[in-house]
Amino acid sequence: MKSDTDRLIERLAAAAQPVRRLQPPVLRAGFFLAAAAAVLAAVVLLFADLDLFARRAADPKLAAELVFTLLTGILAVIAAFELSLPDRAAAWALLPLPSLALWIASSGYSCWRHFLVHGPEGWIIGESANCFRFILAVSVPLAVCLVILLRRAAPLTPVRVAAVGGLGVAAIAAFTLQFFHPFDVTFMDLAVHAAAVAIVVAAVAAAERAAEGRSRS
Numbered sequence: 001m002k003s004d005t006d007r008l009i010e011r012l013a014a015a016a017q018p019v020r021r022l023q024p025p026v027l028r029a030g031f032f033l034a035a036a037a038a039v040l041a042a043v044v045l046l047f048a049d050l051d052l053f054a055r056r057a058a059d060p061k062l063a064a065e066l067v068f069t070l071l072t073g074i075l076a077v078i079a080a081f082e083l084s085l086p087d088r089a090a091a092w093a094l095l096p097l098p099s100l101a102l103w104i105a106s107s108g109y110s111c112w113r114h115f116l117v118h119g120p121e122g123w124i125i126g127e128s129a130n131c132f133r134f135i136l137a138v139s140v141p142l143a144v145c146l147v148i149l150l151r152r153a154a155p156l157t158p159v160r161v162a163a164v165g166g167l168g169v170a171a172i173a174a175f176t177l178q179f180f181h182p183f184d185v186t187f188m189d190l191a192v193h194a195a196a197v198a199i200v201v202a203a204v205a206a207a208e209r210a211a212e213g214r215s216r217s
Helices: 004-015 025-047 050-057 062-083 090-096 097-123 126-151 158-180 187-217
Strands: none
Touching: 004 187, 025 062, 025 126, 025 158, 050 062, 050 158, 062 090, 062 097, 062 126, 062 158, 090 097, 097 158, 126 158, 126 187, 158 187
């Protein structure tokens, strides 16, 4: 008489359907980034003052900040797709950290230079609240799309994957913000930007933790 295990294996084998293999993580990340770039580029072309942005981007410090911000977003998204596969090392989570450190350093230098020129007015909330709302408004739909794509790989550590992905979309949102940011970054701006990025990362990770808990219950 066959054991229950044998019968279970036979039933599973009989009902099994072909599994479509996922594309390589870098390719999937590229598709997501290309789609996000197309949508955000359309928004920038329609609503941003590109002449003003071009004049601001001529400043080497802002150009460096833009590069490091965008690089953080790209590398974090790639790392998230890599981490979503069960055979990938946890060290992939470290991929965006060097560019993140350079992003923070370049922003901090800009804030310090602004403080030396304009004094304590850099601590006034001013337009920083709008920056906060902008980063959240751009990050949320991007994060939802990214998490849906990442779940297709059924990651073993979904919270870590979501947190890294959250950093990616928040960095992309912060990069896009610069097209609508007509003034240099102040200390208050930096604090607000950092808070918005942290909230996005924490919220995406918390949502994945809650989803993981429901799936286990």
